[in-house]
Amino acid sequence: MNPYDVNKVREDFPILKRKIYGKNLVYLDNAATTQKPQSVIDTVVKYYSESNSNIHRGVHYLSQEATVVFEEARENIQQYVNAKEKKEIIITKGTTDSINLMANSFGKKNVNEGDEVIISALEHHSNLVPWQQLCKEKKATLKIVPVNDQGEFLFDEYVKLLNSKTKLVTVSHVSNALGSINPIKEIIEKAHEFNIPVMIDGAQGISHCSVDVQQLDCDFYAFSGHKFYAPMGVGILYGKEKYLEEMPPYQMGGEMVDQVSFEKTSFNELPFKFEAGTPNVEAVLGLNAALEYIKNIGMENIARHENKLLNYATQELKKIDGIRFIGEAVNRAGVISFLIGDIHPFDAGTIIDHFGIAVRTGHHCAQPILDHFNIPGTVRASFAMYNTIEEIDLLTTTVKQVKTMFE
Ligand code: PMP
Secondary structure, three states, X not given: OOOOOHHHHHHOOHHHHOEEOOEEOEEOXXXXXXXXXXXXXXXXXXXXXXXOOOOOOOOOHHHHHHHHHHHHXXXXXXXXXXXXXXXXXXXEOOHHHHXXXXXXXHHHHHOOOOXXXXXXOOOOHHHOHHHHHHHHHHOOEEEEEOEOOOOOXXXXXXXXXXXXXXXXXXXXXXXXXXXEEOOHHHHHHHHHHOOOXXXXXXXXXXXXXXXXXXXXXXXXXXXEOOOOOOOOOOEEEEEOXXXXXXXXXXXXXXXXXXXXXXXXXXXXXXXXXXXXXXXXXXXXXXXXXXXXXXXXXXXXXXXXXXXXXXXXXXXHHHOOOOEEEOOOOOOEOOEEEEEEOOOOHHHHHHHHHOOOEEOXXXXXXXXXXHHHXXXXXXXXXXXXXXXXXXXXXXXXXXXXXXXXXXX
């Protein structure tokens, strides 16, 4: 779409017409989940109205039809992230599920006593707890790359942590709490000098940046559909074939098997080895529709628009006396986290909500990074392709009112 027309984009998202407490909804909680365009909603409805049946199993017409569109969706996802092979695209329930798959399969196979796994201080609990628990179980050590006071990944400190005991580096592309964009290309290159594989938690990255897994040369990339204008309950784990082939299955059940007897089981080939049970077919088709929608708008256009919003929000909120930004990384995407004087973020969020503005308050499932700043939480406004400058003006005016109310 050129030039970018935000009002036209908004027309595609029916929920944006909703009133909250009699006011127009201003949805600024996109880092938690994005809204869905009509084409995604229609795809889900159409699947249940016309095609619903289980995939991969039936010889009947509907089952075959559903299997074909499901596998076409996988192929489109492959092309979108530029994976070399279709079988490198594993369908999961979301980022959390993808990372648990990694910890339970790659981790249990490759991480042993005395080994190390590296994460950053910016990680969402989803990319922390599975590794922490694995390390505990295996008597391995979780190493944390620190950040500076702007919330930026400290590359020199990272390099110091890499050694022959490191079995995996796993870091977020974009921090959900602060919006910092990590230098993932350089992180991957450096780890590869030590032959260490790298997983990227792309839960936030995928919706703000173009992702080319071959160009990044990442070994794994995980993301969720629902933060990417697609339905909930679907996610992706991209992995290089050479690693996925060696990894044992994570969950057991139907579809991931080849031959089963009471004595033994042989497993299906990639990607099915990692896809036990009936998948969320309608959500996968919805993800496919979201990809088409995003491709039509253009990720560069979306990123440019969101960047404009982020800069404007920073500039306008900065004018408010007593506002404190948490995380001011030079490279940032989609998120602005702040505190208003001594007002508890929960109180601020509750009042802001009454003006019809949805922001998130709290620790954003990233408690350690907020401990770093010695605060219990922040107010977080996060942007998507459909947000407007006028909405930011409303947010700024409301924040000013919150401040006045507490004075
Ligand atoms: N990582 C990051 C950076 C996230 O922002 C989130 C979601 N807030 C997750 C992981 C977990 O994603 P999901 O809940 O969709 O599995």
